[in-house]
Amino acid sequence: LQFDTRSNWSISGIYVSFFVLVCFAVMVLLVACLNYVLLSLAGSASRTREIGVRKVIGATRKMIRFQFLSESIVIILISVPVSLLLLYLILPEFNDFMGRSLTLTGSGSKWIAALAFIILFTGILAGGYPAAALSHLLPQKILKSNTSGNYKARFSGLLIVFQFTACLVMLICAVIMYSQMKMIQTRDLGFNKEQIIAISTKNDHAVSPEKIIGNFRNELASEPNVLMISALAFDFGDIGGISSKVNGEGKQTFEYYTWVDYDFFELLDIKLAEGRFFSRNFADTVPRRFVVNQAFADQLKLESGATSVLGKMPNRPDDEIVGVVNNFNFESLENEVKPIAFELGGHNGDQMLVKVSPTDVPGSIAKLEQTWKKVVGDNKFTFTFFDDFINNQYKRYTQWIRLVTISTCLAIGIACLGLLGIISLAVINRTKEIGIRKVLGASTSALLALFSKYYLSLIVVAFVLAAPAAFYLSSKWMQDFAYKINIGWTHYVYPLTGLIVLALLIVGSQVIKTTKINPAETLRSE
Template sequence: MIRNYLKTAFRSLLKNKGFTFINIIGLALGLATCLLIVLYVVDELSYDRYNTKYERIYRVNTDLKYGGVVTSFAIAAPPVGDALKNNFPEIENAVRISPALNIRFKKGSQDIAEDKVIYCDPSLFSIFTLPMINGDPKTALNDPNAIVLTESSAIKYFNKTDVVGQTLTINNDSIPHKITGVVKDVPVQSHFTAGFFLSILSQESSRDKTFNHFSFGTYILLKPGASSSHLEAKLPAMMRQWLNGSMNMDKFEKGGNYIRLNLTPLKDIHLQSNRQRELGPNGNIQYVYIFSAIALFILVLACINFMNLSTARAANRAREVGVRKVLGSSRWSLMVQFLSESFMVTLAATIIAVLVSWTLLPAFNQLAGKQITISTQLVNWLLPALAAIIIIVGIVSGSYPAFFLSAFHPAHVLKGKISTGFKGGMLRSFLVVFQFSISIFLIIGTMVVYNQLRYIQNKDLGFNRDQLLLIKNVNALNNPQLLKQQVKQLPGVVNATLSAYYPTNTTHFPNSISSEHKSGLMAEYWSVDEDYLHTMGMHLLTGRGFSSQFRSDSLGMVINQTAANMLGFNNNALNKTLTTGQGPNARTYHVIGVVKDFNFSSLRDNISPLVMVMDQDWRQLLCVKVNTKNLPLFLNQAAHEWKKLAPNQQFEYSFMDADFDALYHTEQRMGSLFVVFTALAIMIACLGLFGLAAYAASQRNREIGIRKILGAGVFGLVTMLSKDFIKLVLIAIAIATPLAWLVMQKWLQGYAYRQNIQWWVFVLTALAAIVIAMITVSFQSVKTVMANPVDSLKEEG
């Protein structure tokens, strides 16, 4: 019996090749899009879950409120890990992780800079799942000069993985480090990346016993069955007790200040953490929600198209249904027949969707910034998911046509009375409204995202990032100042400055500052040289910048507007005395200038207090302002000067405008994905509208024929057939516009600096939706209207 149903269904589909092709392509398009989004969402949700103990691993965070400024750190004080482990029996183990900056390894005569080096406690391998290929994970980092490599790093430096016992020299200190282990590469789905693991025991800062210096990423492993919420509730009292040894907590808290610890589950770090000093760039749970909804909507749109296109064929299949019923076919058998067709279409569409997704996966990875691969683990859950999709989509897509077509009364069908036409199809009207509401929502969302990105790129940031070249790792030179002097002599160079701090850097150094009027304020503390302000194109509101001609400038300080206002100086900050740090680390400066506020972090955040001092102890890069049209020539000249001073060092550089754009790579990728998904949603909605237009036109063939014979013009007939659809699109506009405004307003709230949604976005979207609908409907309407009226009257007769 089933074989007969399938054979009949295949013949029916083959007989109507055009209908079958459109249906399969529409479903395949929706399923392929849905499948790619599902791969993206699964990848985002899988971060850090490669760890077998991930459900028991938590990161210890620090929240600091000082001087009215609240800062959330993803790090904790050096002794916090051991203190927690020793004082709370529910904690099984703890580990500290800190990225190592400006590490260069020797490989032959070359010095290679590596940015995936981390310092960590020996307990790292007992908490995180990093399988060791060679070596003993329990003792691998017990020696301060030990180093563990990942598999790819071992191959890079030694062309093999059996390297335990060999040495690797860090050029920064010329100390050979003994390789004590090789682990498998850290999975891509990790919130931190590493190619080299150094023992944290080699760092003097790791032995710091104060609790008010935050410097290490700290992770704890809870014992099975331990409650993280109960533990977190105990932390405030314990932290206060620890801090009492190094500061007057009563006085500190009386000023409304606090230092608090809290916990973030390991599995939530990637998508739900956006703190200072994260170990790497994180994702955003909002995008997971958004794209999950888009995947569902696009799949629903594809199913709606199947329904609309199937009912559009109703007139052509009405006599078939009538004859089948007269010959004794039951409604149940007819429903099974139509569902069989639906399953066959869905199966074919799914196969095509899988092939399309597999083919487009590399392009999708590039667009989304992912490294998704088809693995055995992925196939294990994907195959059952696809089987479920075939069943669900087949039933959802085919159920309405099956009920609709099988319900035809044979007497009415054979007399030609098969439907009340378009106006009686309330469900079909609802589906059109639903489809276009989604499309309009996506169009508005895409335009808002791109307007915000354009606003960010064109906003006056308070400094000039154009043609600023950043030459990196200058602290590898014996005399960075000499490189600066030589580069400044090159043609096209306007100025140059040595510093570790620049506005597009994601890592800054906070420090406490106080004045006679303000007991304490947390501010960014930057060490710069005398050419910094001029090179960066920053503007002074009052006073002056640093100058090598004034020896007293070593104790001078330039502050930004926000710092001046929060310290209570307002317009009278010059020559005021400020103190940075506390205790033996405290230093006193006098204010020599106030710089206009500039954005030195993401535009998601408000500008915070910042102070600059003239100190070259932290020189990590040379920033060069150039004014030349021949950048390749200038880069060759700069590289030549570098090679003269450091022949074995790599010449690494970037441009500040590119670094600035990199801060918003996520938004740019999401904007591109929005465009693609919006275009697909519109295409699918148009297919559905095309099917419904065909259905409506087929129901009015006789009316159109009579009107043409009586003298009706083409324009009037097309307008008559189109107006009902335009009404539905207008309803969709009325529904989607306020909803899109609410959602995108909430999205924009994530930016401290944002552009208001412009009125023309809604007008342009509405016009675009109407034009798209008109073109889609008119194509089918014109085709129907241009047909010979005699043919339509013969068919109806």
């Protein structure tokens, strides 16, 4: 985890997101382990006689269990170097994709300890049940029967349900998270962020921010592609000050303050609800004059009972409100619109906003850089497009969605491989039955329905288990957003439909392949 001290993401939000991420990682590991168990049980028919013979010649249950656990751990040991090689190869691409700088460096002893724990834990988790189940088989029953029996059928179904449950939880969460971020990205923020260039004027230059902004205005006054210039005391989204008081109902209320320059509201196309904006035609610095948002005005009206907030502020004779603007999202959408009062004074601040004509944006940037060198000198010209500056507030969530998508695809891929193996073995074991049914007139669609209904019932059971778990995890993840989507039936139906279609494709491909075999070949020995 990388903590950003300027982020609005609360510590509780970080822990919740970390918790959700850990849940996803555990589910991916669980799906992989269940896959191994499923395939071990499905392939155990060919090993039951081996176990029976070993028991007859003196092998104990402990020895049988040790054998299967050892095989599981050996397979994992073989996979470790392959996994590390793949990790080494894909890590640079992953860092580029996620905007991270993860490395494989670290203490050798810690790596060895972590790998040893993962190998033992995964080996026991994956091989524990097959070892226990197969070691309990009685040799006389094994050697008398031609098959391993159906002792494992119900448990295999249970494992498939768990796999589908994990996949559906991740898939539903991914759909809900994507919908939430789509809403965030398309929501009207209450201002226009296009064709605006944000320039950092933080006071680390030889020239003060006030002179930089003033000189920029003078130098670019006749530049046709530069439409408007304004500034903020702090970066857009950062609150300058806060005050609290207790209202008449005994509740604590808060007021937030920050400083902006002339033309700030006009540059961002923020709508005026009442009064006027800051103007050079008025002495808006003495006494202190404010333009407030609607949330501030509503709170003040509630406290004072006034119908309009324009004029002197209650109990503050030196402060005057000259205008009220419509609410806009000054902070990220993780926060509700706060009651904010804007005071004139951004000309001596951290960020300058320049609105340029869309006809020649590269030329405008070149002109701004040229002016910067003339005004400031050789100090670095640091700028960003304002829409990128706003969107960067949600960059971590975009990266989060990518990671969730990768994890979900990985889990579904693993589960589908397991389902493919199970279906393949099931169809092979029932090849003669399929041949007999074909001879008796069964169609391919009837055979497909015969095999599909069992797995569809497992998916339905998994969905019933997954839906509340997915709702809990996604609701936890969204709790730090002030504006949330309404989780509806589509967020559940689409993942369920997708998984059903995927399962039907897997089942159908194996059944159709088997139905193409001539029944005379499958029934020749009968």
